Amino acid sequence: MLTRTRTTATAGVAALAFLGTALTAHADGPGGSVECDVFICEVEADAPGRPGAGSGSGAGSEPQGGSGEDGASSSPWTCTYELVSPPPPASSLDWAGHTPGDGAVYEQTCRYLDSGNSVVRMVWLADPPPAAAAVDPAELAQWAADSMKLAGPDIASPRAAGRYLVGMPMWMWVNQSPTTYGPNTASASAGGMTVTATAKVSKIVWQMGDGAVVTCTGPGTPYTAAAGKTHSPTCGHTYTHTSTHQPQRRYQVTATSTWTINWQVTTGGGGQAGQLTETRQTQMQVPIGELQVLN
Known part of the structure; x- marks a missing residue:
């Protein structure tokens, strides 16, 4: 099964490229507010001090969406992460104001429920996200x-x-x-x-x-x-x-x-x-x- 990782970016604005059809804007998606046209979304990521903002750690905070009775996330997003290698240059906005060596930049791929819509963006994390379980090819086939x-x-x-x-x-x-x-x-x-x-x-x-x-x-x-x-x-x-x-x-x-x-x-x-x-x-x-x- 693909791991549901609870992480939000610390700051900045990232451009999201679609892997499928146009994504409906959801306030409780990855990051913060979402503005979309047919092909590109810009997501204003949660910044420190905002409700739901991440602490800057790999564990991060849950994208806004509440939690279930057992305290588990009820976020409709499933996200996976891949370390960007080689890392972006120090001048890249992907570092969200940090310097190389202070955390790392990851490519985040998020899918909303079973809609078939996927979003890719670059995020900075102070610590690596939790280790993901092995990808289940049958689940990827279902996504397709x-x-x-x-x-x-x-x-x-x-x-x-x-x-x-x-x-x-x-x-x-x-x-x-x-x-x-x-x-x-x-x-x-x-x-x-x-x-x-x-x-x-x-x-x-x-x-x-x-x-x-x-x-x-x-x-x-x-x-x-x-x-x-x-x-x-x-x-x-x-x-x-x-x-x-x-x-x-x-x-x-x-x-x-x-x-x-x-x-x-x-x-x-x-x-x-x-x-x-x-x-x-x-x-x-x-x-x-x-x-x-x-x-």
Whole structure:
């Protein structure tokens, strides 16, 4: 597991470069007040004498956010540190007014909850931060997967506005994109290790609302007029009753995609690899009528 380290910088203003999407400003994040635009944040770090300011030691003070009943931190941030080597020149603002030899400058990487947003900045610490536990590559893989923003199936058919009949084969398929079907690739790094993960939907389970469950191992086949009244060769269903007696006179359809996420350590981990699985859902309502024959 990655270590949750409770440390705040002593003084100064640092520029934060994003590793993911733009970070929402949080008053209880690393450092003090946060001002962001789309790509860059500037964080005014806690200075001595301010509430929540660090003492200048490696242990530091907890970023503002309170504590739990057991006194443990409730900070939503998880941070790791890497010693900057060679150190910055003595004139660098990274020293926060201190001189080389008085403490050290570290590269701090912080991640907010499970948002997939990460922030990197330089911080000065009087003492080394607590020793971090070995980085868990599976956790880094989860970070990478979270940053992909995987979503449920983008259903192309059946359509909520479509007209479908009892006894007529229904063809089911989904639109494919990196976030709704894959493949989708992302990387995450910490403690000198980088993990790259690739996610793709391995199956979609359709609950049709009439008690039937259809499992499709691909995106489905788009219907064309040339197919006539034939059944889909890959993913389909035939309703045997109308939806007249269903809520809103429609069947509730739920499509659940299973994402298979294969990951491997690409830097600093001896070629370790593994697999994660996640699911996402999309729901819709489908009207099923019957053909009326007029004499």
